[in-house]
Amino acid sequence: MMLSKLNSIYACFKNDDSIISYKQLASGHINDTFLIETKKNAFFILQQINKGVFKNVPGLINNKVLISSHLQNKNTHLTDDELKRRVLCFVKTLKGYNYHTDNAGNYWNMMIYIKDSVTYDTVKCLDVAYEGGKLMGDFLNLTSDFNTNSLIEVIPKFHSMSFRFNQYNKALCIASKERLAKASAYLGLVEELKDEMHIIEELKASGDIKIRVTHNDTKISNILFDCNKKGLCVIDTDTVMPGIVHYDFGDAIRTICNEAAEDEKDLNKVKFNINYYKAYVNGFLEKMKPELTSLEIKYLPLGAKTMVFIMGLRFLTDYLNNDIYYKTSYSEHNLDRSKNQFKLLESLSSQYKEMDILNSLS
Template identity: 30%
Template sequence: MPELETVATKFQLSAPFSSVRQFGAGHINDTYLVILRSDARVVLQRINRDVFPGAWDVAANVALVVAHLEAAGGGVPGLIRTLENEPAWRDAEGRVWRMFDYIEDARTLQQVETADQAREAGRAFGDFQRRLGDFPRAKLYPAIPHFHDIGWCFMKFSSAATGDLTSISDDLAFVAERRHFADRRLTADDIVIHGDCKINNVLFDAEQDHVVAVIDLDTVMVGDRLWDFGDLVRSAAASGTEDAPTIDVSLSLFRAIAEGFLDGSGWKPDAMERDAMVRAPRVMALMLGVRFLTDYLVGNQYFKVDDPEHNLRRARAQFRLVSALERNGVAMTRIITELAG
């Protein structure tokens, strides 16, 4: 791999390179913070080709989305182009690198702390969908085919679930009892969505609970709008992290996310769509749990892990969250009816 300084200097820097360090806590791409001699900072990232085989096309997707959103008011980090004015740079080994503006006076959250934060995140992702409403979807390269296709996830899981599975027999039974989740769509119409609506994919103002940017645009895709909503509830309304030994769902945070999402998107769901808003977090939590368990079974090839059992712990946490969402289904239905009925 080339020296990071060499990579950084392939881009249109506003000042000479000074230093670089690892940055962020993402599962997928390798991210670095580059400090320039002017003390300005930029973000350098190497796209994970194991996750995104079409890494160059993903970088091109992001460039199109950033340009569209900048014309519609911003709210995403600016893209810094290469010296050749390309959206990314490819090294001699074929690795794809891109660079973004660093947003000063901002912070990420790994877990929601207040209802105001949850409401702001919901509003930001809803507004993201609204502002991409006129994006030319035919230009989008499918970054990860079948990414939120739960039927496909079940198929990949079945292929991986071979050999002695005694140690995960309870997990297998849990998944088998919920295979019907793949039988129904959430909503009838596809739109352009973010595709990875976790709480750490929005930047908050450093001192106020106000979202200043939506980040991590690699998974922008055509899909069900409730994939975004469900994934945000899954990540932000849960009482613990993705691998927590105990986990529950906060109804107050669920209400705040739903309120913000509906406000930001301007979407008016009908009765069937309101029911789908309750189902969506269960579908997304189960699907992620199945993906974690599949990755565990194939030797942790996709997600970064701390140890060989990490993906198994992640899967079981998501399955516990599915159960919590099921227990709270009636209360969640009441909340959605109050907000959108």
């Protein structure tokens, strides 16, 4: 994208400055995100939301702003500068809206960049796992009193296992013989685990598990840390919507406890780190345990297993569908991601008895 184009979009937001440089951030699979620097040495995140993936972008952005405002109101003890480091702060347009629509119908939002922050694609120490759990637990705790009726469902059936299996079965019917052959080793595994992988969804449908604000993309790279590896802020709230705690817990475990990146092709490097799991649990329950029922706690380990599986299934489905959802860098990128998740699932399953939440507490 040309600098002049970004400048014209940036000028639609409340500011008295102009861009001097920018770089595109490539950590996400879905949106186009830019870090911009202004003449007055201010930094912002300018993001184009993928309207092909998200069908109600205004509602999505409204979700983000509502939750950020709620968190800001819960942290009034912080100074203004500290608050801007602890909570995502969105910038309104000159017209007072939370987003700008360009001439092509693309939606843009802007937020203040949190400087001197660090992200991790993989976890390399217990401190990061513990702080990640603590920060995500705090996010869920502070939003536990938020009225979920105020939020739209950004992606309907996002973590619905029956929906994902339906997508998978349709992909099987249209996949090329070549792609089916390359994925054949995992088709039997998917069928074998089908019943177990529906348990969490059934608990949700029964009403036995509370519907609450959930982040729905709690990978470790969506948590900002300071230079001392202390948790700062939960970011990338595009998928904030009503859900259950097992989705957020499970997806966090999926990335925090994988000793390799999610698209690592050398499967020997893909291992479930039980010590990172226990560290995350300690941090998570330190903030979140008072909000959880005994039933919710009981099924947290299955939540982790379920979320690893569902991501493996989604990557596999997208591969069979010729890569129509996730951004890919090469023809078998989604297949490699899927293999990675199923190897992680195997490693997790071999240590499943050690994952009992109460026995994991130090």
